[in-house]
Amino acid sequence: MRTSIQNLIIRIFKFLHLIRLFGVRAFSKFYCTFLFYINGVRFKSFECYGVPCIHLSINAKCIIGGKFKMNNGAKYSDSGLNGKCRIDVRDSGQLIIGDNVGMSDVTITCHQKIIIGHNVLLGVGTQIRDTDSHSLNSQDRRTSLDWENKKTAVVEIKDNVFIGAYCIVLKGVTVGHNSIIGAGSVVTKNIPDNEIWAGNPAKFIRRVTQ
Numbered sequence: 001m002r003t004s005i006q007n008l009i010i011r012i013f014k015f016l017h018l019i020r021l022f023g024v025r026a027f028s029k030f031y032c033t034f035l036f037y038i039n040g041v042r043f044k045s046f047e048c049y050g051v052p053c054i055h056l057s058i059n060a061k062c063i064i065g066g067k068f069k070m071n072n073g074a075k076y077s078d079s080g081l082n083g084k085c086r087i088d089v090r091d092s093g094q095l096i097i098g099d100n101v102g103m104s105d106v107t108i109t110c111h112q113k114i115i116i117g118h119n120v121l122l123g124v125g126t127q128i129r130d131t132d133s134h135s136l137n138s139q140d141r142r143t144s145l146d147w148e149n150k151k152t153a154v155v156e157i158k159d160n161v162f163i164g165a166y167c168i169v170l171k172g173v174t175v176g177h178n179s180i181i182g183a184g185s186v187v188t189k190n191i192p193d194n195e196i197w198a199g200n201p202a203k204f205i206r207r208v209t210q
Contacts, residue, residue, distance in 0.1 A: 025049060032070070041087075043068065044099075049076035052085040060089040060110075065099035065118070077104035077124050093130075098159070109133070112152035120157055123165035123183065130155045130171045158193070178208055 025047070032048040035041075039056040043064040050072025056062055071077040072084035083105035089095045093110040103122035108114060111131040122128070135141055135149040153172030157163070161175050164183035169175070174190045181187060182198025182205070191197050196205040 028072075036064075046070065048072070050084060052087065054087050056089045057091055057093070059092040060094070061092075062087065062089050062095045062097075064097045065101065067100045068097065069102040071104040071124075073105070083125065111150070113154045115154070115156045117157060117159035117161065117177075119160045121162045123163050123167060125166040126163050126169070127167070128155060128157070128169045132171065164198075180208060 028048045028050055029046070031051050032046070032054075035052065035054040036043055039054050039062070041054065041056065041062045041064060044066035046064065046068035048070045052070055052072050070085050074083075077083075085103060085105060086107040086109075087095065088108065089110045091111050094113045095108060095110045095116075096114070097116045098118035098120065100118055101116055101120045101122070103126070104124040106122045106125070107127045107129075109127070109129045109131060111133075114128060114130050116122075116128075131152040132150050135146045136151065137145075137149060140146050140149045151171065155169060155171060156174045157169070158175060158177045158179075160178045161180070163169070163175075163181045164185065166183060167181050167185045167187065169181075169187045173187050175181065175187070176191055176193035176195065178194045179191050180196045181191070181202060182196065184200070185198050185202040186200040187197070188201045191202070194208045196208060197203060198205050
């Protein structure tokens with residue numbers, strides 16, 4: 001059984017831990033707000049633990065809705081890895097994120113257009129990309145044409161979607177309302193509303209039970 005002194009020590013450590021969490025949250029939000037402003041990100045409201053990586057090109061656009069939540073690093077997500085969220089919008093790309101979206105250590109690479117709806121959960125380590133980043137022509141990849149001739153296609157993730165940990169959503173994909181993608185999946189084609197898909201490449205598993 002614990003002694004009164006042990007209980008007191010435990011209470012003190014819990015109190016100090018709460019103070020630390022409050023300080024981390026305040027610093028994270030301040031720093032993330034600074035990153036949003038200097039990159040021209042338009043946002044309503046958000047919570048942030050840890051420091052993300054944000055980059056927008058001059059002609060790029062990023063709009064984030066309300067109640068956005070972002071966790072960065074092993075201390076604030078369940079990945080156990082020292083990662084962070086990365087939002088990278090290049091060229092004249094447009095990234096639009098709806099209300100009540102949450103993500104942990106997620107990478108979003110946008111060169112054309114990515115739309116993420118409302119009430120979407122993006123699992124830890126997930127990547128969403130609307131580009132191959134490189135030309136598919138081997139000759140191009142040896143020159144500056146590598147960037148110029150890369151292929152892009154719009155990605156849309158509709159409302160109430162849940163994407164499991166360590167998934168990859170590739171260019172040109174639409175994920176329908178209320179659908180679920182199993183952990184570790186690679187999504188290469190459209191997923192209809194109200195379906196569960198998983199695997200590499202992701203395939204239909206079953207309908208979502210409402």
